[in-house]
Amino acid sequence: MDHLRVIVTIADVGSFSAAARKLRRAQSAISQAVAALEELQGVRLFDRSGHRPRLTDIGQVLVEQARLVLASAARFEAVAASNRSGLEAELALAIDPLVPTGPLIESLHALRKTYPDLPVSFTTEGLGGALRRLRNDTAALAICLLLPAVPEDIVAYPLLRIDMIPVVASGHPLASLTRPATRSDLEPHVQLVLSDPLDPSGASYGLSSARLWRFVDLGRRLDFLLAGFGWCRMPSHLVSKPIAAGQLTRIEIENDPTPPDGLTIYAAHRRNRAPGVAGRWLLDELKRRLCA
Structure with a gap:
């Protein structure tokens, strides 16, 4: 990972010396990192024949791959850090087909801004499917109809009525x-x-x-x-x-x-499985947006 960070920095700042200053290392350490990576992969990443190092063709490809790896590693670390602070590892949502799309999209945009590193899974279910996902623990929160009444094992918050x-x-x-x-x-x-x-x-x-x-x-x-x-x-x-x-x-x-006054759409979760930090945040956001 450190070697990948070095070659990306060189590509961004244009020289080994500038990369050394940005990473606060000796220039010799930067050169050694590049040489070690080239030897390990069996390719030449930089053409050093000119005044400034220039990425070779394979170097350009591998630097872009390095960016993807570093970004993925950053997300990995962010998710782990968020979980240490109490955020759930993933928020799984199940949505009934009758739920209006507009306000739901707005709330999910707000969720993404508040918890940008939270993995969210989202499924639109056939009628009754959202409740089934709550009960088999494949969804933490459902936005759904509950007919003919709210079941005993479910906690439900009315959000809106649809004609x-x-x-x-x-x-x-x-x-x-x-x-x-x-x-x-x-x-x-x-x-x-x-x-x-x-x-x-x-x-x-x-x-x-x-x-x-x-x-x-x-x-x-x-x-x-x-x-x-x-x-x-x-x-x-x-x-x-x-x-x-x-x-x-x-x-x-x-x-x-x-x-005559329509059907009620609920936000619901299992009584014995309360939502985590992000789930509670989304629940409050939906109630604020839809119950106002």
Whole structure:
């Protein structure tokens, strides 16, 4: 590592003597370090025939590799130092597909600025997947729905509510109804539902059709919705523009079980596994940003 630092410094400052001054060493020690590295690798890093040393072709390549190695080593040391001070080794997050992206991105930007060396893993799960990751300890914090209620083994903080709007493509037969749709109106048509990919037969909510097409992600479901394959409830922030453009039509459903004030998005963790320093910071940031 020391030899790599020497050759990078020479490349940056332009000479052995300048590198010696910057590293506060004798020039002979700098020359010996370069010679030792050249002998070890069996290559010539610097052309010394001129007034100033000049990187050879292989020297230029290896100096760039040295920069990567030194940067990786610095991150290694920073993560270890952060962990000694109480920061978790890694923050694993699991996010439900219904969570709005904008405020989440802003909070993650703030997290990165506050803890720039913290490794963060991030997964977007199918419906129910975030809760499963909490329970199998592959996520420390989840941003998710918890239906029908918050489980006993989970601590959850309500962040925001999202409106779920029943919609169909404007050319779909349900779009022409002039009254609230009844269950018998909905049953013949395909309902596009979000599903847990590992347990598609698990608990489902708001099902009204006999034919179900199951999706893991909202984006693909929106594509099929716009193409007229069926109806579904979608977050208002995703369908407001297609509705305004005439691509989608909002339908009313008789005795709709969806809460009129929307579904609650929670930040959650296991009751017996409290988040670490960065997890608590992110939790407070999300509550500050979304609960205001």
